[in-house]
Amino acid sequence: MSTAVNRPRWTRQLAGLIRKDLRLELRTKETVVAMVLFAIVTLTIMQFGFGTRDDDLTRFTGGLMWVTLAFTAVLGVGRSYVAEREQRVLDGILVSPVPRIVLLAAKAIAIVIYMTITELVVIPVVGIFFVKGPYWDSIGWIALVALIANVCIALSGTLFSGLALFTRARDLILPVLFLPALVPVIIAGAGATHAVVGGPHDMSEYRGYCLFLVGYAILFLLVCIATYDAVFDD
Amino acid sequence: MTGGNQYVVAAYAVIWFLVLAYVVMLGARTARVGRQVEAITRMLDRKAAESDTPEGDDG
Amino acid sequence: MPSSTTDHASRRVIGARAALIWGVIATVLVTVASVGVFLVAPEDADQGAIQRIFYFHVAIALVSLVAFAVACVAGILFLRTRKLRWDDVSVTAVRIGILFSVLVIITGSIWAKASWGTWWVWADPRLVTYLIVVLIYAAYFVLRSSVDDDRRLRFSAIYAVVGFVSVPLSFYSVRVAQSFVHPVVFTSGGANMPNSMLIWFLISLAAMLALFIALLEVELVGRRTERALRALTLRLESS
Numbered sequence: 122m123s124t125a126v127n128r129p130r131w132t133r134q135l136a137g138l139i140r141k142d143l144r145l146e147l148r149t150k151e152t153v154v155a156m157v158l159f160a161i162v163t164l165t166i167m168q169f170g171f172g173t174r175d176d177d178l179t180r181f182t183g184g185l186m187w188v189t190l191a192f193t194a195v196l197g198v199g200r201s202y203v204a205e206r207e208q209r210v211l212d213g214i215l216v217s218p219v220p221r222i223v224l225l226a227a228k229a230i231a232i233v234i235y236m237t238i239t240e241l242v243v244i245p246v247v248g249i250f251f252v253k254g255p256y257w258d259s260i261g262w263i264a265l266v267a268l269i270a271n272v273c274i275a276l277s278g279t280l281f282s283g284l285a286l287f288t289r290a291r292d293l294i295l296p297v298l299f300l301p302a303l304v305p306v307i308i309a310g311a312g313a314t315h316a317v318v319g320g321p322h323d324m325s326e327y328r329g330y331c332l333f334l335v336g337y338a339i340l341f342l343l344v345c346i347a348t349y350d351a352v353f354d355d
Numbered sequence: 356m357t358g359g360n361q362y363v364v365a366a367y368a369v370i371w372f373l374v375l376a377y378v379v380m381l382g383a384r385t386a387r388v389g390r391q392v393e394a395i396t397r398m399l400d401r402k403a404a405e406s407d408t409p410e411g412d413d414g
Numbered sequence: 415m416p417s418s419t420t421d422h423a424s425r426r427v428i429g430a431r432a433a434l435i436w437g438v439i440a441t442v443l444v445t446v447a448s449v450g451v452f453l454v455a456p457e458d459a460d461q462g463a464i465q466r467i468f469y470f471h472v473a474i475a476l477v478s479l480v481a482f483a484v485a486c487v488a489g490i491l492f493l494r495t496r497k498l499r500w501d502d503v504s505v506t507a508v509r510i511g512i513l514f515s516v517l518v519i520i521t522g523s524i525w526a527k528a529s530w531g532t533w534w535v536w537a538d539p540r541l542v543t544y545l546i547v548v549l550i551y552a553a554y555f556v557l558r559s560s561v562d563d564d565r566r567l568r569f570s571a572i573y574a575v576v577g578f579v580s581v582p583l584s585f586y587s588v589r590v591a592q593s594f595v596h597p598v599v600f601t602s603g604g605a606n607m608p609n610s611m612l613i614w615f616l617i618s619l620a621a622m623l624a625l626f627i628a629l630l631e632v633e634l635v636g637r638r639t640e641r642a643l644r645a646l647t648l649r650l651e652s653s
Binding site for chain 3: 362
């Protein structure tokens with residue numbers, strides 16, 4: 122009881138929730154493995170989907186990567202509350218005195234982690250599949266954009282999956298709600314990636330897109346804080 | 356000249372048409388409300404007629 | 415039995431007079447604007463007759479944003495007060511906003527065909543952004559119809575707020591993407607319009623604004639009437 126009292130309660134709650142989600146995921150590895158496989162299959166489909174015999178899709182690297190990440194994000198976000206739903210734990214959590222914001226933060230952090238793990242695979246694979254030319258020097262920049270975008274995805278995704286949770290055709294509704302809001306993130310992510318790989322190699326472009334993503338994250342953070350309570354009200 | 360004007364006319368025609376269609380849709384809703392009013396009036400008349408019959412009158 | 419009190423009460427609740435007044439204002443302004451744009455406004459030197467599309471195209475675009483802003487504010491007010499009237503305003507504003515956004519896309523597409531020979535150009539930021547906007551707000555109705563009654567209004571209000579935050583983000587990201595590729599500004603009729611054109615643009619803007627308010631009021635009257643009727647039917651059936 123002695124050392125625990127010094128930390129504010131919400132950090133303990135947050136840590137507890139995150140630990141719960143991660144422990145569940147580590148046990149089954151369902152979500153992350155599915156996300157990675159889905160991403161790789163999608164990248165493969167992309168190559169054939171273009172319909173050309175073109176072997177060099179370097180200039181499309183940004184677009185290919187981010188379209189794939191967008192759909193993978195929908196998959197991952199859709200799994201946000203699955204554990205709670207399947208074990209009917211959600212009611213228990215809602216009744217408990219955990220502030221909704223802490224719940225939001227826990228879910229969002231989990232999504233950031235899942236997306237990051239997925240990108241650890243996707244970013245190199247994209248380079249191997251599609252890029253003819255220099256790529257591995259720019260990986261750091263791509264990783265940075267991806268990290269910021271993950272925060273954007275996590276914030277908006279958690280909000281929309283919270284809404285979708287209570288709808289009838291949950292798995293159908295989530296993409297319809299989430300993807301239009303994700304479009305700016307995809308535009309910026311693909312633009313920034315394109316700026317460093319296969320494109321004009323313009324760092325000011327890259328910076329512009331990254332700043333935009335930061336703005337997106339801030340705006341959605343504010344919206345989430347303002348509305349997340351109302352999602353779980355009763 | 357006439358080519359360009361064709362497009363302008365088309366654009367404004369679309370605007371007018373869609374707005375009008377929207378107003379017509381609102382009008383259909385009003386008609387539905389009107390039908391409901393008629394149904395309620397009939398219901399009221401029926402109830403008035405029932406309470407007027409000599410059966411079950413209090414003394 | 416009471417007649418005068420119900421009349422007075424219903425007039426207050428239904429509010430049909432406001433709808434009538436705005437309907438008249440809107441009709442007058444839209445007619446004036448249409449006539450003016452076609453017959454009075456001077457022709458553009460560069461684009462010719464096609465430029466006339468922009469008067470209504472841009473006016474409708476701006477008013478659709480107003481509509482979504484109204485929906486957002488009404489959503490916030492609903493979440494605060496839980497008064498049904500704010501949900502009425504919110505859902506109606508979204509519906510009209512979508513109507514206007516679709517009009518923006520159609521008129522923009524016609525302009526694209528007239529100027530570039532194709533029905534769609536990805537390089538026109540307004541066209542692309544309004545496509546995203548329509549997708550965002552069409553989802554509003556998908557959400558609304560798949561949530562059960564106890565949560566429907568609350569979730570609609572939340573989405574009206576979130577959607578409105580997505581709008582400037584979409585605008586800005588599309589614009590940023592365009593500016594790196596096409597430094598040329600695609601939209602005509604910027605702030606450098608000569609006064610003879612500017613005045614007709616402002617009249618068009620006023621006309622579209624009045625149209626929005628009129629449509630809003632008329633639909634609100636319809637919703638309030640329907641609700642009052644439902645309540646009445648229930649009372650009658652239970653008596």
